[in-house]
Every structure is written in structure tokens, then in C-alpha cells.
Amino acid sequence: MTRDDGRPDDGRPDDGRPDDDHGDGPPLVELASSPSTQEAARRLFADGAPHGALVLAHVQTAGRGRRGRTWLSGPHGLWLSMVVRAAMPLSRAARLPLVAADAVVGVLAARGVDARVKWPNDVLLPAATLFAATHATGDVRAGALADGPLGPYRKVGGLLLEVVDTMRGPGEGVALQGAVLGLGLNLRAPDGGFPDELRAIAGCLADVDANLVGAAADFAAVRRAWARALGSALAHALPADADDDTRFAAVVARLRRRSATLGRRVTVDSVVGLAMDIDDDGALLVRDDAGHVHVVRAGDVVLSPAAGPPCSTTRADWTYQAAEKAR
């Protein structure tokens, strides 16, 4: 593996200068190693980098996911963060994580990958689409396709949006000015496979089709190409798809079709019930066993291994408590 400039990769962080093969697009900073691309993107933001500027790391030494959780970030994946410059009310900015998920699954779909979204923006693969090349011979790792903690899915990617700049508007309103969006995507499995505790949870694109990640010798170029494609899609989708109600309605419609959550029994913090729908603002609607519908805007969504019972209730029939929160 080499740096962009062809020097041997000594594992030390690059100097952070943007590469120069991007034409007129936003800059891409490629690092051999970084504690966290989110932190590097924050520095880019502070330095005035434009919307869409990217940080790509071959390895993260302190990669993090939601709520500060550790994210396994070895050389097998794509660890990417993007500078987001967007001026909009925070209430509308909460749509951005869903818009990002829609953009990512759109890029994957264009390459033949049938990805799904676990609300709000975990990117999953149906286990049945993995190891297709070896299905016929039965040469599949034991348990690789069995239902796990995510039911019949495996997590291939995740997104995290961190607000870094806001502005107080008239009255008490607060508007978003900037954020950093992080994306982790498992292109290949780590050497030796995923750790035991992740085997029934994690998946990678190479297990869908090895051609998606290229040969080992090409991996650095393939990873960069994925970064460019995903970065371009995200920079186009954010913030426009969140700021326009018609465009966001189309995003929600696509997410409903590609949802790994809807129709399943879920637990979200203290709420247990059937994931019924995603509302017009992107919140998850969960109907508990008493028939109350909870409007969920945050929390850990845990999928039950089995799908929920058939849903015969229409939205109009619900004991709908629009203002109810998942207290």
C-alpha cells in the first residue's frame, strides 16, 4: 500500500494536504492513518473547507460510531467523513441523516447491491445476498446466513452526523450552519474475518460480489473510487433533499421501500412494538401492544430476530397520538 504520492505507507498520518486528482470537485484528503476522520473533518471545517470536502482514512485508530461507540476501522473498509455546509433550521436538519442513508443505498443500488436501511441510517445487507457465488456449492461459512441480532440482515455500514456550527436566529430558534458526516463501510472482511462477536452482525460488500472491491493490488484505487462516488452523491443530496419538502418526501418513500425496520417488531429504549411507518419528517412510528403509536426520533432500534405479525391496521385506524413521545 502506498500513499497518494507513491511513498511507502509507513502508517503515519499524512500531512493532510488535499490530493490533486479531483478536478474541480471538492478536495479529498487521504490519510494512511487517522484517529478519527470525523475529527479531521472538523479541522477541515474550521479551516474553511467547502461543502463536500472529504477525509478518507485507510485506518482509523479511534474510529467511533454513534454515542461514542468504538467502530472497527482496519484496512478492510472505507472510513470517510464529509464537510457539510448547510443553513437550515435544526428541526429540518434532523432529516439529513436519513437523506445521507438514501444517498448511500442509491450508490450501492446503482452497483447492483440490494442494501437496506435500519432506521435511521444503518446500512444493511440481506444475508441471503451474501456469498451468492458459493451458494451452489454449499461452501458457506457455518451460520453465515442464519438470522442474527439483526434478523436476516448484516450491517455493512453506518452513518453519523455531528453538528459543528449553529447560529441563533430571530427569537429562540437555532439554525444549522455546518456539520460533519461520517460514513463507515465494510468493503472487505478484516483479515481472518470479523471478530466472533460480530460474525452474525457484520457483513461486507466483497461477500456480495468480490468484483465490487477489486483485487488486492487495486484495493487502494477501488477504495478511493468508492469515496469519490459516495462523496459526490452525498454532497449533492445534502442539504437539498432535506431542505425541500417534495424532495424529502421522495427520500422517505425510497427509505420505506428499502427499510429493514418497517414491519418488524422492534425495541427502542422503553418502547416495544411494531415498526409501522416513517412519517413525513423522518421519525419512526412504533405501535406498542396497547395500540398507541410512538413517534421515535432517537434511540437504539433493536430488531427482533423474527418479522412482526402481519400488519392489517391502516394508519387511519391507529390510536394515533401525534404529540406522544417515547417516554
Next chain:
Amino acid sequence: MATEIKAHITGTIWKIKAAVGDSIDEGDTLIIIESMKMEMPIEAQDPGTVKEVRCREGQPVTEGDVLMVIDD
């Protein structure tokens, strides 16, 4: 004079970064709210001392809820 720190957005309290009695400076992060997997810090607008914390981590909150009171 006391200043109320309010939720800017409906979501869940992920992290409370200041405790009663803490001295804070302008720009210090007081609380981080999560909404739809977007993490949003609430920062102090002025220096002061934390007088009350009216939320707990993991608590769902609505935009406008008072989360903290600061003595200027």
C-alpha cells in the same frame, strides 16, 4: 441573573457535560442531544455557574424544554 438552557431540537439527551456548581465559559459544551442519529451540542452563550440540571441522560426531550439553569 439566571439563564435557562433549552433544547434546540426534539430528541434524546445523550450526554450531560456540566454538573451543578461547575464554572463554565462561553462556548463550553453543556449537553449533547441526539435526534435521528444527529448529535447536536448545546453550548454556553455566556460564562457562569451551573445552578440546576433539569434533565438526565437518555431522557427524551422536546424543543423548548428547559434542560439546565445557569447563574450568570
